[in-house]
Amino acid sequence: MNKEERLQKLNDWCKNTLLETLEIKFTDIGEDFLVATMPVTPRVHQPIGMLHGGASVALAESLGSTLSNIVLDQTKNAAVGTNINSNHLKSKREGMVTGTARLLRKGRTQHFTEIEIRDEKGDLICHTTMTNVVINVR
Template sequence: MTEQEKAKTLDFLNNWGEGLLAKNLGILFSEITDDSLSATMPVNENVHQPFGIMHGGASCVLAETLGSCLSNVFIDTEKFYAVGTNINSNHLRSVRKGVVTGTARFIRKGKTMHVSEIEIRNEKGDLINHTTMTNNVIAK
């Protein structure tokens, strides 16, 4: 993928789906490579649970957004679309404020099924969440 293609893809992802959950949580796609996709999300009262830490569901939203978009970026979207069918998320550390960064990478990239691994890290680089996700690739 050329630098121009990367920039175009990130621009598309960051302007896709106004008013949807990922936008409402402030998820911003930041980097793409030939086999990975990264995004950031602010940790503030919008994603807190009652104890003032990031809600586990917010981690899952970031992870699923990354895993789904990773699959859809690397398929022919004229013929197919990818949808999540399974997610397994482990919350390893808590975060109260700042910005978290998630990175999704393929574990398996088949014709009809993708499995990805998503790591979410705090600003210090500590792993706060590890998620695996399965997407089915479906013909339109």
């Protein structure tokens, strides 16, 4: 499958999920990274009109979990999140944020991922690390 087909498959896989609700869209993929965007609209605001930290964490976890799973043989294994740590560094009221997940360690039983969420200017909005455990699905 080429890159565009892989991205389309991932985006189709997200229909009727939280990712569709938050309008998260996968936009780039590579050997050890995955990129997605999320619009910042009132749908993802907290009551005072800023991007909700939970929406940022949902974007980060969606990227980290998906990246871990696409590098596995999904007929045998799945990656499930066991820990996520996010630092919210800058507020955002409107526009678009882009998250980039990079697999820092791909072990046999554990994956460790770093996710950066940036705005259109490249400013770091949220920095996240995530640990996934690889389980047997047979």
